[in-house]
């Protein structure tokens with residue numbers, strides 16, 4: 001864990017035209033990038049090992065936030081400053097700055113009086129989070145600006161994720177393979193799910209849209225006082241894709257009774273009340289843009305993305321924890337186990353969950 005502010009921060013602040021002496025406080029956050037609060041700004045370092053072309057990520061974010069702002073104003077949203085991220089540009093007008101080590105940094109306005117949910121949401125939070133993502137999709141549906149860069153190719157291609165797992169299992173760089181034989185066998189037993197999903201996408205009935213690609217509770221800012229959803233954040237992976245991957249990510253991250261790194265697997269199961277809350281929020285805001293093929297595969301998406309996430313965590317465990325930040329040995333293996341346990345429960349509950357989608361209007 002990176003608890004100390006990085007030494008290049010003063011230099012980065014200067015590139016944004018800010019006082020280099022502004023104190024930087026570490027903000028707890030995701031598994032990939034580093035975030036710091038600097039005065040009334042949020043300064044973030046894009047992890048260069050993940051985002052090889054941080055400059056493209058930043059241009060995407062600039063295009064997306066500009067579109068969201070225009071669309072939100074046109075839709076008559078109140079308080080747009082709190083509902084759309086504001087990127088702070090450099091004096092030269094660039095959406096980010098590069099540090100001497102080559103990593104890209106960005107600065108946005110820090111929104112006070114907000115909070116994020118990093119545990120299992122309450123039902124009210126689940127509705128708000130789902131509605132926020134649905135609204136995001138609706139606003140992005142009429143995006144007509146320059147094509148967004150593909151910053152992480154094949155990001156949500158579960159077949160490629162399985163291939164990556166097989167490769168690292170084969171090379172076994174850390175000698176961890178034998179100890180995870182059960183998890184590996186489980187991953188292999190469900191590989192058909194990944195194939196069916198990619199066949200569905202190549203069938204052409206599921207439209208390509210601009211989606212978030214990391215739709216989880218921690219990526220929505222809620223008003224700390226009212227609990228109302230304000231803004232969808234972490235726009236680094238916004239790219240062309242399918243609505244289904246965001247739906248799947250929401251099911252996996254909102255409707256699970258346990259944390260993503262829970263060690264007591266008995267706690268891991270899908271919560272129907274949260275699933276229902278998710279449906280409610282989602283259908284309220286994104287219901288009208290969805291087509292039949294998206295509605296029909298709502299639950300399947302949950303299974304696929306839960307599977308894919310488990311495969312990704314297991315891959316990183318075998319690779320020696322190079323991608324996701326860990327805070328204890330075996331952390332990524334714990335995370336993989338949670339996803340696989342959740343997948344088993346989703347499989348058991350699938351028919352019941354499909355009925356709930358049907359009742360919600362699917």
Ligand code: GN1
Nearest residue numbers: 030031032033050214234237260309
């Ligand atoms: C990562 O950025 P962060 O930590 O919110 C990952 C997502 C995973 C998520 C799992 C760029 O998101 O794909 O679903 O962890 N982001 C990237 O919690 O790989």
Ligand code: MG
Nearest residue numbers: 030214234236
């Ligand atoms: Mg992210």
